Amino acid sequence: LQVLTLNADGGGSLVEAAATMDPMFETAHSAPGDLAAILYTSGTTGRSKGAMLTHANLAANALTLRDFWGWRADDVLLHMLPIFHVHGLFVASHGALLAGARMIWLPKLDVDQALHYLPRCTLMMGVPTYYVRLLADPRFTREACANMRLFISGSAPLLVDTFREFQARAGMTILERYGMSETGMITSNPWEPARGERIPGTVGPALPGETVRVVDDADQPIAVGEPGHVQVRGPNVFAGYWRMPEKTREEFTADGWFRTGDIGMLGGSGIPDDYLSIVGRSKDLIISGGYNVYPKEIELVIDVMPGVQESAVIGVPHADFGEAVVAVVVPRAGASVDPAAIQAGLKSGLANFKVPKKIHVIDALPRNAMGKVQKNVLRQQYADLE
Ligand code: MCA
Ligand code: AMP
Numbered sequence: 001l002q003v004l005t006l007n008a009d010g011g012g013s014l015v016e017a018a019a020t021m022d023p024m025f026e027t028a029h030s031a032p033g034d035l036a037a038i039l040y041t042s043g044t045t046g047r048s049k050g051a052m053l054t055h056a057n058l059a060a061n062a063l064t065l066r067d068f069w070g071w072r073a074d075d076v077l078l079h080m081l082p083i084f085h086v087h088g089l090f091v092a093s094h095g096a097l098l099a100g101a102r103m104i105w106l107p108k109l110d111v112d113q114a115l116h117y118l119p120r121c122t123l124m125m126g127v128p129t130y131y132v133r134l135l136a137d138p139r140f141t142r143e144a145c146a147n148m149r150l151f152i153s154g155s156a157p158l159l160v161d162t163f164r165e166f167q168a169r170a171g172m173t174i175l176e177r178y179g180m181s182e183t184g185m186i187t188s189n190p191w192e193p194a195r196g197e198r199i200p201g202t203v204g205p206a207l208p209g210e211t212v213r214v215v216d217d218a219d220q221p222i223a224v225g226e227p228g229h230v231q232v233r234g235p236n237v238f239a240g241y242w243r244m245p246e247k248t249r250e251e252f253t254a255d256g257w258f259r260t261g262d263i264g265m266l267g268g269s270g271i272p273d274d275y276l277s278i279v280g281r282s283k284d285l286i287i288s289g290g291y292n293v294y295p296k297e298i299e300l301v302i303d304v305m306p307g308v309q310e311s312a313v314i315g316v317p318h319a320d321f322g323e324a325v326v327a328v329v330v331p332r333a334g335a336s337v338d339p340a341a342i343q344a345g346l347k348s349g350l351a352n353f354k355v356p357k358k359i360h361v362i363d364a365l366p367r368n369a370m371g372k373v374q375k376n377v378l379r380q381q382y383a384d385l386e
Pocket of ligand 2: 086177179
């Protein structure tokens with residue numbers, strides 16, 4: 001009906017329209033099932049999907065997290081996350097708003113600024129890269145976070161090394177949780193010690209009111225300690241993809257469980273049976289510095305570049321971003337391709353974080369007997385970014 005824009009510099013038609021509006025207005029009432037937001041998330045086919053979140057979805061997750069993480073009116077949140085994702089937009093802000101707490105907003109992660117404001121804060125949320133960067137700065141000490149009560153990490157796997165180094169340096173234990181745009185938060189390590197320990201390498205039990213299961217390819221639950229597909233059910237789960245009924249149907253089981261596309265395991269050696277660990281993904285997805293990159297989207301752009309026969313985009317380990325994007329390109333017979341030109345071409349059309357940090361040119365992609373590209377082979381072969 002109406003499209004208003006908000007730019008990173010604070011301008012845009014939303015701000016212009018707001019300037020002409022009366023500051024007093026009648027509260028607009030909405031029903032729990034009304035649409036509150038459509039969050040666009042990329043997909044394995046390279047085509048974006050709009051996840052429809054209702055007011056009931058947002059409320060359920062926000063109220064659960066307020067209690068589960070013990071939000072208080074005297075909390076001060078250090079907010080440095082982008083607000084075009086669920087993490088910064090809802091998980092961080094809603095907790096503070098519901099508790100009547102304060103927030104200090106920074107335009108982005110800047111370690112100098114973070115260290116400047118930390119002593120005034122009690123709570124911080126970040127993707128693992130935030131913690132890696134804080135730890136890389138010798139000024140990040142116990143004294144710097146003396147006022148803090150909680151550090152939360154999510155959006156990508158937090159390495160056990162980072163978890164332990166943080167404990168040693170800050171004297172505090174990062175709380176890791178797991179979620180998705182389509183569902184908000186799904187599981188969380190406990191905040192209250194009475195509920196259990198925060199265990200590195202796990203994302204904790206399902207949040208109150210939600211159910212998580214791990215299943216085989218036939219959607220049948222499997223034994224504790226075995227990896228399988230993670231599925232979730234609860235009041236937090238979205239209402240479907242905007243104008244994509246078929247895609248929506250595919251992502252739910254017949255009995256209403258949402259397929260996350262993540263591979264997980266409940267329990268394991270020395271781990272309580274209700275704790276989930278994320279051990280992989282069944283979707284072809286790279287998570288770089290907390291941003292999702294679907295290889296297909298980049299492959300589609302590379303494949304139509306001059307001289308290119310085909311390509312495969314993979315994620316490889318990266319010390320700062322967790323995973324980094326790498327492309328492997330096969331030239332057409334008799335043609336030659338220039339990695340720098342491919343990179344420049346991608347830069348002009350894709351968000352910067354999607355542009356491969358490295359491009360390899362090879363004669364043929366490794367394929368299995370079914371003709372499917374063996375990305376695991378490529379990931380091993382090109383693991384080294386140097
Ligand atoms: C920036 N670059 C990146 C990334 N960010 N490359 C790969 N991965 C990235 N994440 C590019 C820059 O464009 C630049 O390229 C070069 O890398 C170095 O940039 P740098 O200055 O280091 O980057 P930065 O501006 O400091 O950003 C890094 C960042 C940022 C702060 C970690 O990526 C970030 O804020 N990530 C958080 C994302 C997030 O909130 N995800 C939540 C979504 P060049 O040199 O070519 O210009 S997931 C979610 O919401 C679900 C519900 C959940 O579970 O939370
Ligand atoms: P998005 O689609 O941007 O909402 O990203 C959701 C995806 O991020 C999930 O499906 C997981 O693959 C990943 N994710 C979120 N939190 C974690 C975590 N703590 N550990 C591992 N992966 C995570």
